[in-house]
Structure formats: C-alpha cells, structure tokens
Amino acid sequence: MRLPPAIIGHTEEVLREILRFTAPADSTLSRYFREHTRLGSRERGVIAEGIYGLLRNKSVYTSFSESGSGSLIRRMAILALADGVGVDSLGGLTELETEWLTRVMEIDRNLLPVELRTNLPVWLFEKLKSQFGEDELVAFAEAMNCPAPLDLRVNTIKAERDAVRAELALAPILAEPTAYSPTGLRVLKKPSLQNLPLFQNGAIEVQDEGSQILAQIVGAKRGEMVADFCAGAGGKTLALGAAMRNTGRLYAFDISEKRLAKLKPRLARSGLSNVHPVLIAHERDAKIKRLAGKLDRVLVDAPCSGLGTLRRNPDVKWRQQVGAIAELNVKQAAILDSAARLVKPGGRLVYATCSILDEENEAIAAQFLAAHADYVLVPMKEVLIEQKIELEMTDYLKLSPQRHQTDGFFAAVFERKKPTEV
Numbered sequence: 001m002r003l004p005p006a007i008i009g010h011t012e013e014v015l016r017e018i019l020r021f022t023a024p025a026d027s028t029l030s031r032y033f034r035e036h037t038r039l040g041s042r043e044r045g046v047i048a049e050g051i052y053g054l055l056r057n058k059s060v061y062t063s064f065s066e067s068g069s070g071s072l073i074r075r076m077a078i079l080a081l082a083d084g085v086g087v088d089s090l091g092g093l094t095e096l097e098t099e100w101l102t103r104v105m106e107i108d109r110n111l112l113p114v115e116l117r118t119n120l121p122v123w124l125f126e127k128l129k130s131q132f133g134e135d136e137l138v139a140f141a142e143a144m145n146c147p148a149p150l151d152l153r154v155n156t157i158k159a160e161r162d163a164v165r166a167e168l169a170l171a172p173i174l175a176e177p178t179a180y181s182p183t184g185l186r187v188l189k190k191p192s193l194q195n196l197p198l199f200q201n202g203a204i205e206v207q208d209e210g211s212q213i214l215a216q217i218v219g220a221k222r223g224e225m226v227a228d229f230c231a232g233a234g235g236k237t238l239a240l241g242a243a244m245r246n247t248g249r250l251y252a253f254d255i256s257e258k259r260l261a262k263l264k265p266r267l268a269r270s271g272l273s274n275v276h277p278v279l280i281a282h283e284r285d286a287k288i289k290r291l292a293g294k295l296d297r298v299l300v301d302a303p304c305s306g307l308g309t310l311r312r313n314p315d316v317k318w319r320q321q322v323g324a325i326a327e328l329n330v331k332q333a334a335i336l337d338s339a340a341r342l343v344k345p346g347g348r349l350v351y352a353t354c355s356i357l358d359e360e361n362e363a364i365a366a367q368f369l370a371a372h373a374d375y376v377l378v379p380m381k382e383v384l385i386e387q388k389i390e391l392e393m394t395d396y397l398k399l400s401p402q403r404h405q406t407d408g409f410f411a412a413v414f415e416r417k418k419p420t421e422v
Helices: 006-018 025-035 043-054 058-065 072-085 095-105 121-132 132-143 161-170 209-217 235-241 257-270 322-340 363-373 380-386
Strands: 149-155 175-177 184-187 202-207 225-228 250-252 275-279 295-301 343-353 373-376 397-399 411-418
Touching: 006 025, 006 043, 025 380, 043 058, 058 072, 058 235, 072 095, 072 175, 072 373, 095 373, 121 132, 121 322, 132 161, 149 161, 149 209, 149 225, 161 175, 161 184, 175 322, 184 209, 202 235, 209 235, 209 295, 209 343, 209 380, 209 397, 209 411, 225 235, 225 363, 235 250, 235 275, 250 257, 257 275, 295 322, 322 363, 343 363, 363 373, 363 411, 380 411
Parallel strands: 225 250, 225 295, 250 275, 295 343
Antiparallel strands: 149 184, 149 202, 175 184, 343 411, 373 411, 397 411
C-alpha cells in the first residue's frame, strides 16, 4: 500500500530537528508525534523506522544524498524511507527524485570504502580501528547497525522462566531462552507488552541480556547489604533485589530525582520490599558516608559514553564528542573511588559501563587498582564460574553485539582485602 505524500514532509521536518543533535532522538520523535496527532500508528512507525535507519547509516545516506539536487535533508529522508518500506511504497516523489532514488538504491554498499560503510564519525572510527583492528571494527559496526532484539528478564520471585514463556505463547508471543542469562527470554518480534498481565503484575521486565548478566556477576545473596550506586531507572536494581530473594537491604542511589521516580512504578510491580531508593547530591553525600565499610556488594554502573548501546540509540555516536570522554573519565574514577569506601573487608565492588572504549573500561580499572592497595581484581573467569554463566572471559567482562548478541558492556570485579591480607 502506497504511503501518503505527506510522510516524506513529516520525516524531513523531524529529521531536520534531530540532526541538530541537541536532544536524544527518541525524545524528539515522541514530542513530534504528540504535536501531530493526525498521524496514524502505521505512519508513526514508518517515520520512526526511517529516522533510526538514517541515524544508523548516516554516513552512507549523506554521501548518496549529496549526488542529487534540491534539499539534502529531503533526499536523506526519502532514502531512509525507501530502505524501510521499499521504493514502490513511497508517494509524492517527483520524476527527478524517482530517477535519483532508483540509481542510488542499485549501488552495492558492500563495495563502499570501509570508513563510509561503518557509518561512524571520523574520531570514533579512528579510535576503534586502533583498538579493535579493521576486521573486528567492521564486524562491530555491522552488528551495531542492526536493531536490537527485545529481551525480557523474568522476575524470579514471582514466576519461572518456562512458565512465563508458555504464557507468552498463548498471547501469542514467541520467545526463546537467552543464551547466557538464566532469567532471560528473547522475544522473536517486538509486540506491545504494557497490557499483558505478565507485565502489569511484575513477572517480566524489559532488560537486555547483557544488563542481566551484569546484575548476576554482582553475586548478591540473601540477607546481604548491597548498593546500586548509580541506579538510574532501576533495571539492574530490580534484578539484584530478585537475586537477593527479597531479603537483606538494597540501596538504590542516584543523583537524579527524575530517574529515581521512574523506578517507583517498576518497584511497585516487582513485589520487592528490600529496595530503598535514596536521592543523593553527589558521590560524596553524607548519606553515603554513614554506610562506609558496611556493604557486602556495591555495583557502580558508571555514567559513560553509551557507545555500547548504538543498536538502540544510534544517535549517540553522532551526539557524543571526543572531548567529553576525558570529562567522563574523571567522573568515573571519582564515583568508583567514593563507592569503594562502602565495601566491607571481604566484600566486592563491581565497576561497569555500557561502553566499548578502553579508556572508560580497562584504563579506569587499572587506575583504581593502582590507587587502592586494599583491593584486588577478581578475574571474570572465576566470577562467571561462581555464577554458572557459560561465557569465555579472562580478567574482565567484555560483551559485544557481534560476539554475544547483546549490547556492548564492560565490567570488572574487585574484592576488598581483609585486614590480615593487606
């Protein structure tokens, strides 16, 4: 079925705003759709798919669009829509636009230069080429340019994975057990979940398998005192609370009242009563000092570039600036240093990011160990054996879409020495 000609105009209009990169693409799209209520669900879906496709492939689309005449952004919008729904479904093209689109759609994109084909800003391409090597970089970029699957975490204090899978099948929603997380299900399509009883009663939460694994390697147990130091909207917090079987005490710290507010309805659905959200002013807040040396486990899911989440947030690679990474490194080191004071002797501290950059990951871990003689690195290989997670790792957890079909994640586990060991 042919799309109405106005779709190109709407896509061009919202694209023009998104390409300023002054706000996340999803929030700009949501606001645009709220302001244009006459757009139906199909039209909204086509526009959103086109926008995200363009953000994933912006280098190629820009290069192709420079070959025509008239508005560059209109041609980019046309190309993005055509990739999503096909040339024959587009209405409102001029004869010149049809001729141009037919020509560029026939280009074999596999023959493009690697710098163009990876669809990365120049600074990030050079950085990752140095870090990965060209072959691995191409594999990474191709995986990151595919939309992420929909993963669910089964809330084990309310349901079992097999039972949830069977109930989803009745919806009918097909799902398969995740490869590594024992609590995960990967949904084969992307249905709406909000009205499902399983979602409303807190038996399932949307959470990438990589994020589930991060929560599992913390190793939180029944009756322990645990903190999620940068809790945000609480995805990992809820996973930790379930791992603790709703016992002990779990602090959810964050500096953002807005993010913690998003945790509240999720917490209410989860059935957890061991979670205590705490708003803090900064990483050295007095509320944190009172817990110094008392906690069994602390997770630091640090603020980072977010470059491991490009499957979901492709605009991040264009919004992120190289100079901001150095600023993040200072913040990451400071937060980890402060969180380390909470851990009691024999307890564990987990540093994690959703980044794939060495300077946000291994470099911060090495810097921490050099400055904290009372901590030792626990090799990730040992942690994964403890948690019965069948993943091949050495010192650190390093997840990536091209190898593990998850978002890009990093984690290091540190253990605080007991007085006799220092």
